[in-house]
Amino acid sequence: MSxxxxxxxxxxxxxxxxxxxxxxxxxxxxxxxSKRDKAARSxxxxxxxxxxxxxxxxxxxxxxDEYLVQFESNAKKNGIHVHWANDAAEHNSIITEILRSxxxxxxxxxxxxxxxxxxxxxxxxxxxxxxxxxxxxxxxVQLRNEHPSHIVLPAIHLKKxxxxxxxxxxxxxxxxxxxxxxxxxxxxxxxRNHFITADAAITGVNFAVAETGGxxxxxxxxxxxxxxxxxxxxxxxxxFEKIIPRAEDLGIFLRLLARSATGQPVTTYSxxxxxxxxxxxxxxxLVNNGRARQLGRPEFRNSLKCIRCAAxxxxxxxxxxxxxxxxxxxxxxxxxxxxxxxxxxxxxxxxPFASTLCGSCTNVCPVKINIHEQLWSWRQVLMKEGYGGxxxxxxxxxxxxxxxxxxxxxxxxxxxxxxxxxxxxxFNNKLNPWYRQREMPSAPAQSFKTWYKKNRNxxxx
Amino acid sequence: xRVGLFIPCYVDQFYPQVAIATMELLEKLxxxxxxxxxxTCCGQPMANSGFESxxxxxxxNFIKQFxxxxxxxxxxxxxxxxxxxxxxxxxxxxxxxxxxTVYELTEFLTDILKVEQLNASFPFKVGLHVSCHGQRMxxxxxxSERMLPPFSKALSLLHKVAGxxxxxxxxxxxxxxFGGTFCVTEEAVSVAMGQSRVEEHAANDVEYITGGDxxxxxxxxxxxKRQRSNxxxxxxxxxxxxx
Numbered sequence: 001m002s003x004x005x006x007x008x009x010x011x012x013x014x015x016x017x018x019x020x021x022x023x024x025x026x027x028x029x030x031x032x033x034s035k036r037d038k039a040a041r042s043x044x045x046x047x048x049x050x051x052x053x054x055x056x057x058x059x060x061x062x063x064x065d066e067y068l069v070q071f072e073s074n075a076k077k078n079g080i081h082v083h084w085a086n087d088a089a090e091h092n093s094i095i096t097e098i099l100r101s102x103x104x105x106x107x108x109x110x111x112x113x114x115x116x117x118x119x120x121x122x123x124x125x126x127x128x129x130x131x132x133x134x135x136x137x138x139x140x141v142q143l144r145n146e147h148p149s150h151i152v153l154p155a156i157h158l159k160k161x162x163x164x165x166x167x168x169x170x171x172x173x174x175x176x177x178x179x180x181x182x183x184x185x186x187x188x189x190x191x192r193n194h195f196i197t198a199d200a201a202i203t204g205v206n207f208a209v210a211e212t213g214g215x216x217x218x219x220x221x222x223x224x225x226x227x228x229x230x231x232x233x234x235x236x237x238x239x240f241e242k243i244i245p246r247a248e249d250l251g252i253f254l255r256l257l258a259r260s261a262t263g264q265p266v267t268t269y270s271x272x273x274x275x276x277x278x279x280x281x282x283x284x285x286l287v288n289n290g291r292a293r294q295l296g297r298p299e300f301r302n303s304l305k306c307i308r309c310a311a312x313x314x315x316x317x318x319x320x321x322x323x324x325x326x327x328x329x330x331x332x333x334x335x336x337x338x339x340x341x342x343x344x345x346x347x348x349x350x351x352p353f354a355s356t357l358c359g360s361c362t363n364v365c366p367v368k369i370n371i372h373e374q375l376w377s378w379r380q381v382l383m384k385e386g387y388g389g390x391x392x393x394x395x396x397x398x399x400x401x402x403x404x405x406x407x408x409x410x411x412x413x414x415x416x417x418x419x420x421x422x423x424x425x426x427f428n429n430k431l432n433p434w435y436r437q438r439e440m441p442s443a444p445a446q447s448f449k450t451w452y453k454k455n456r457n458x459x460x461x
Numbered sequence: 462x463r464v465g466l467f468i469p470c471y472v473d474q475f476y477p478q479v480a481i482a483t484m485e486l487l488e489k490l491x492x493x494x495x496x497x498x499x500x501t502c503c504g505q506p507m508a509n510s511g512f513e514s515x516x517x518x519x520x521x522n523f524i525k526q527f528x529x530x531x532x533x534x535x536x537x538x539x540x541x542x543x544x545x546x547x548x549x550x551x552x553x554x555x556x557x558x559x560x561x562t563v564y565e566l567t568e569f570l571t572d573i574l575k576v577e578q579l580n581a582s583f584p585f586k587v588g589l590h591v592s593c594h595g596q597r598m599x600x601x602x603x604x605s606e607r608m609l610p611p612f613s614k615a616l617s618l619l620h621k622v623a624g625x626x627x628x629x630x631x632x633x634x635x636x637x638x639f640g641g642t643f644c645v646t647e648e649a650v651s652v653a654m655g656q657s658r659v660e661e662h663a664a665n666d667v668e669y670i671t672g673g674d675x676x677x678x679x680x681x682x683x684x685x686k687r688q689r690s691n692x693x694x695x696x697x698x699x700x701x702x703x704x
Contacts, residue, residue, distance in 0.1 A: 013649035022653065030632070037605065046608040315606065317636050321653045354647060356640025356654075357509065359597035363606035376509065383511030396512040403470070403507075404518025406499035413474050433645040437652040438683030441475045448468055448477035452496050456484075 005328035005347055008354040012322035021159075026320040028156065033314040035263025036364065042265075043255070053252050054368035057305035060243055061295060067210040067243045068286065074213025078275040081283045088118035091287050095120065095202070095235055098283055099129055102233050104199040108191075110217070110224035111135040112204030113151050113308060114237050114287060116330040117343075120202075131202075132194045134223040136187055143170045149324025151331055152261045152310040157323050191223070201227030205238035205284075206257070206307070209247050214274035215284070216250060218257060218267040225271050235283045236273070240291045241304040253307060256366035260309040294342045299377045303338050305367040310335075312361035312371055318354055327351060334361035338374040341382060349387035352378035410449065417443040464492045465530035467563065469540045470502040472675050479675055482702040483536040483566060489702070490574050492534075497526035505543035509641045513547060524550050524559060532573065533563040536698045537674050538595020541565040545599075565595055566698055567673055571614040576621070583703045584624030587695075588667040589615060590658060590681065591634040592674035601673070605634050615673055615697055622700055630661035639680035655684045662692060669695045 016022050040046045060067055072082045083098075085091035091114075099107065107124065109115065109131050121131050121142070133142040137154035141147065143166050148154030155163065160178045167173040173186045203224045208215040215236060217224040228234045244253065258264040276282035294300055313319050313333035324332035329340040329348060334355060340348035352375045361371040382388065388396075402412050420427055420443035428435050446454075464487055468480040480496075487494045503523060504516035523544070527533050535541050544563045550556040570576045591613075595601040602613035619627060638644070638654025645651075659681055662670050670685075670692060672678050678694040685692050 009647045009649070012647065016649045016653050026657070040608050043608075317638065317654050317657075318647070318650050321650050321657075353511075353643070354650075356593070356636050356638060356643050356651075358593035358636035358640075360593070360604075360606055360634075360636065363597060363604050379509070379511030380513055384514065388511060392510070393512075396507055396510060396515055400504075400507050400512070400515035400518060403502040403504065404522050406501055406522060409470070409501040413470070417474055433648040434683065436648060437687060438655075438680065439686035441679050441682065443475065444477055446477065448473045448480035448496075449498060451477050451481065452498065456496070 007350045008322065008326050008328070009350070011326035011328070012318075012354070015323045015326055016321060022321055024159065025157065025323060029314045029320045032153070032262060033311075033364075036260055036311055036314065037263075039259035039263040039265065043259070049252055049256055050366055050368050053256055053307075053366055054305060056244060056249050056252060057367050058302070060245055061241070061301060061304055064240060064243065064295060067245060068240060071208055071210040071213060071243055072286070074211065075284060076213070078213045079282070080213065080275065081281065083283065083285045085285050085287045085289070087289050091118045091237065091285055091289065092120055092123040094285055095237070096124065096127055096129070098233070098235055099124070099200055102200065102281075104129060104233065106130045106132065106194070106198045107200045107202055108132050108134050108194050108198040108223075108227040108231070109202040110204065110219060110227050111138050111154070112202065112237055113148075113330055114204055114239050115202065116148065118287070118289065132191070132198065134191050134194065134221075134227060135219070136184065136221060139187060139191065140166060143167075147325065147330070149332065150310060150313055151308050151333075152313075157325070195226045195230050198227065198231055200233040200235065201231040202235045202237065203228055205236050205242050207244050207250060207253060208238055208242045209245075209250070210243055211246050212274060214247075214272055215242075216254075217271050217273065218254070218269065219271075220262075220264075220268040222269045225269055228271075228273070229277070232279065233281050233283075234273075234276070235285065237285045237287060239287050239289065241306070257307055257309050260311040260364065260366040290342050294339075297342070300338065300342065300374055302369050303335070303342075303371075303374060305369050306335050306339075307367060309366055311364040311366065315360045315364045316355075317358065317360070318356065322354070327354070334371045334375070335369070338371060338378060341378050345382060345385060345387060349382045352376075352382065413447065417447070421445070462492050463531045464494050465527045465533040466494050466496040467500065467503075467527065467533050467535035467540070467544075468496065469535065469537045469675065471679070472536065475679065476675050476696070479536055479696040479698055482696065482698040483534075486698055486702040487534060489580075490570070490576060492574075495530070500526040503540045503543045504547070505540060506641060508543065508547055516547070517550075520548055520550050520556070523548060524552060524555050527559050527563075528555050531562070532569065533559060534566055534569045535563065536566045536696060537676070538565045538592050538599050538601060539674050539676060542594040542598045565599055565601060565673065567595075567614040567618055568599060568601055570618060570701075576618065579618065579621040579701055581621070581701050581703050582623040583700045585668045586626045586628060586666060587619070587669045587671050587700070588628050588630055588662040588665055589619065590637060590662075590670050590672035590677055591615070592672050592677050593634075593636050595673050596634055602634070618701055619671075619697070622703070625700070628665040628667055630658070630665065632661065637677045637681055639677045641676075644680055651680070652684065655680050659684050659688070659690070659692070663690065667692060669693050671695050671697050671700055673697050
């Protein structure tokens with residue numbers, strides 16, 4: 001039997017043990033959020049763009065089957081080999097087969113959260129194929145045998161000192177040289193060598209255009225291009241939801257993506273791939289892995305609009321203070337918390353509760369996903385399915401019973417308040433999570449109800 | 462104008478002075494205010510915990526208490542939001558009337574009573590804590606994430622109070638971390654979020670933190686008291702009603 005992952009709240013508590021570190025983490029991500037605000041403000045039609053993006057995605061999702069088939073047909077015409085994977089296992093085995101048929105020993109990979117979702121790296125490693133993640137942040141976490149903590153900034157949880165130590169251990173850089181330029185150059189030298197010597201390149205896909213059969217990859221480091229152009233074999237992997245109908249729709253999404261993600265007007269490299277270069281083979285793996293199921297859930301369908309900008313991570317006050325790993329899912333943050341239960345309700349039942357439902361995520365989302373409403377809806381689904389546990393169900397039933405009977409409510413509340421006044425230690429103790437770091441509110445001698453009865457009784461109907 | 466006064470259950474129990482201030486303020490502004498005494502709770506604690514299905518009894522009682530008023534007014538954005546979004550009943554026509562006539566206090570003062578002047582004075586340094594549900598879902602104020610013209614119903618009312626000095630925190634609308642049951646189920650994050658809010662207001666040297674939701678303020682108060690801070694929390698209604 002599999003064991004449940006450490007819950008978000010427990011992991012967050014551990015993360016929060018180092019207060020200066022958490023302040024740094026919070027400030028760093030808030031800085032990215034602020035850059036996003038500035039970039040968004042520079043576009044007068046920002047809110048219109050969001051509307052358009054949301055509408056294009058809604059339309060696409062409403063006929064996803066048609067667009068996927070159209071895309072496949074056009075991609076094939078362009079000379080791309082198209083594969084369909086129904087789940088993570090199929091995705092991994094399809095890629096392994098392609099790699100084996102080309103006798104590939106070493107693959108360079110540019111960032112793809114889908115391959116994280118599918119667990120491709122360990123799968124290939126077990127089969128003797130080495131994978132080098134070439135996005136700098138992802139390379140750092142790979143060296144440390146960690147997962148990305150953020151879908152755009154994979155190593156955002158690490159300070160430069162930690163990166164220096166990691167590079168010293170694995171790349172033999174100077175000890176305690178924390179200069180970011182030095183560290184980046186060191187990684188670059190190693191990565192350049194990998195690009196030249198790799199047998200294949202795996203990339204993700206940001207947008208796949210149905211009418212052209214081509215796709216677009218956005219990176220800031222150009223690592224997708226380095227990999228794809230230097231190898232004879234390029235395999236691109238994409239979830240179903242990456243489809244957009246027309247090339248001209250890119251004008252909406254590319255303007256929103258980088259501004260929302262990092263506050264840049266556009267990603268440094270927005271690379272368009274349509275067909276294999278002469279002498280090259282180009283494969284594309286279209287992955288379902290639960291997306292069709294999510295499409296079939298009306299209240300959660302909109303989550304498939306996501307373009308993976310991570311603006312909801314950066315703005316989320318919970319994410320900033322709990323770190324990406326506390327979400328125990330390839331995609332963390334608010335969007336991860338509504339995607340993960342679709343993949344595995346039992347293991348991810350805690351995630352929709354890792355939110356105050358403040359709604360900031362919904363407001364920054366460039367494709368207007370109603371994230372906080374979906375968090376709320378997932379809570380209802382998960383509790384109906386019994387993932388809350390018997391104790392919680394019983395407590396909630398009792399609470400509901402008390403609150404639906406005015407007389408019982410008054411007696412219960414008055415008794416509790418009297419107890420708080422007479423026996424404060426009953427409440428002010430370690431068993432009460434409120435009291436651990438907060439004082440209890442002081443209990444007044446009389447409730448408003450009592451005051452009203454005494455002072456305004458004449459008005460009562 | 463007959464107004465049903467909807468007082469959140471925890472305000473009834475822990476902050477009667479907030480309910481009194483709300484009532485007095487509405488009366489001063491010419492409303493006939495009635496407090497249906499058998500009201501309990503809007504049902505949000507169950508619903509936000511994933512048990513909306515258990516809230517039927519609560520809803521039925523709410524409707525019984527609040528039928529027949531011109532308006533239902535409440536000094537909490539969060540509770541009003543819950544009623545607006547989730548109040549349903551076998552008697553759906555009454556539920557619908559209530560959903561459409563329930564108002565958060567500052568919204569009611571601004572949009573229905575169209576208050577232009579307030580005979581209030583509060584000569585203190587005050588920081589406003591913007592509560593998320595009121596702001597982002599009831600649209601009581603513009604939001605830092607959206608690229609839309611700025612406004613704030615709470616601030617426009619506070620600016621009518623004599624002597625008040627308002628100082629904005631840097632992150633003007635970051636959540637305090639209360640979040641209902643979140644405040645205990647995610648205790649560590651909840652407190653860390655609250656501490657960040659308190660820190661910013663403390664850096665501004667305010668004497669009071671105010672807001673439209675006592676739940677946020679109760680959470681911040683708990684943190685302030687543990688820190689033995691001199692900063693006090695006070696509900697907006699108390700400031701608007703202060704002489």
